[in-house]
Amino acid sequence: MDLTDFTYELPNTLIAQRPCPVRDASRMMVLHRQERRIEHRQFFELPDYLEKGDVLVVNDSRVIPARLYALKETGGTVEVLLLKKLQGAVPDAQTWEVLLRPARRAAAGQVLSLPGGARAVIRERVSDKKWTVEFSTGTDFAAYLRRNGEAPLPPYIKRRPGDASHFPDRDRYQTVYARADGSVAAPTAGLHFTPRTFDALRSRGVSIAAVTLHVGYGTFLPVTASRIEDHVMEEESFEIDAEAAEAINAAKRVVAVGTTATRVLESATDERGRIRPTAGATRLFIYPGYRFKRVNRLLTNFHLPASSLLLLVSAFAGRECILDAYRQAVEACYRFYSYGDCMLIL
Structure with missing residues (x-):
């Protein structure tokens, strides 16, 4: 399967730099995949498409303020994006795998000065831009990030330091x-929801189940293997508790909110379509040809060309159906990517 079959043209002006002022007022394209029919609605109308007995599955993972701006000893600024916590060699130190930008002059042993009087030492190169870094903050690291970290926005959302x-x-x-x-x-598919959305859904007899998948930075990265089948997903941890498993197993239809909830559900479902409470990690890569075991409906944002996320929605609705819908979304000036509009696939 050729990756070039999963690209499309998108004007930069349609890449959303800010979210919709009101969360649930974003636009929602409704794609009826069997009929190849499209409706143009707004997100607050989502309850109109669900019914009693449906279970809406959300990913309740919380984004940590994982972006820091540091000063090098030379005076230059470097962006530090936390990727995953590692087991540190020094007691009470926080050792993380991070992404450094720019990374071309990074070297082991360099000391970085961080906001709030903290410091970090670059330890080892992992790959071109990834390094292990040891942080010393003199306080609880989570509390330090809450005070000094910034939202880890994807690179297509442009922000200057501060x-x-x-x-x-x-x-x-x-x-x-x-x-x-x-x-x-x-x-990001969950960014559109508000308390009134959930109230409206529950009033229609729709249940809400929460699962957890901690989203890694790899979600932003394009597939680079020329043969799609050769792509390897980065491992992400997930959890489904007993309450969520019971609700999902009893569902008339399962409506996944986003590709992350979809991957949790499909990773945890057995061949009989049943889910057990579980905690683990997944590298599940869903691309056309995959047979879905549990997800019946999918709410998702509009994704980057040649991304694993676009491949997943193409597996769910069909490549031609999705690319045609994306062409119509461009013509109708939908807003794309993380802060953009959404698509409900029925």
Whole structure:
């Protein structure tokens, strides 16, 4: 399967730089995949498409303020994006795998000065831009990040250092139901929900089940293997508790909110379509040809060309169906990517 079959043209002006002023007022394309029919609606109309007995599955992972700006000893500024916590060699130190930008002059042993009087030491190169870094903050690291970190926005959302103070990204790049700290990217399909959305859904007899998948930075990365089948997903941890498993197993239809909830459900479902409470890690890569075991409906944002996320929605609705819908979305000036509009696939 050729990756070039999963690209499309998108004007830069349609890449959303700010979220919709009101979360649930974003636009929602409704794609009827069997009929190849499209409706243009708004997100607050989502309950019109669900019914009693449906279970809406959300990912309740919370985005940590994982972006820091540091000063090198030479005086230059470097962006530090936390990727995953590692087991540190020094007691009480926080050792993380991070992404450094720019990384071309990074070297083991370099000392970085961080906000709030903290410091970090670059330890080892992992790959071209990834390094292990040891942080010394003199305080609880989670509390330090809450005070000094910024939202880990994807690279296509442009912000200057300190720009986060001018716009509440730490609030809007977070779902209203986020609970479990651990993601370095938002499960963006959930950004549209508000309490009134959930009230309207429950009034129709729709149940809400929460699962957890901590989203890694790899969600932003394009597939680079020329043969799609050769792509390897980065490992992400997930959890489904007993209450969620019971609700999902009893569902008339399962409506997944986003590709992350979809991957949790499909990773945890057995061949009989049943889910057990579980905690683990997944590298599940869903691309055309995959047979879905549990997800019946999918709410998702509009994704980057040649990305694993676009491949997943193409597996769910069909490549031609999705690419045609994306062409129509461009013509209708939908807003794309993390802060953009959404698509409900029925």
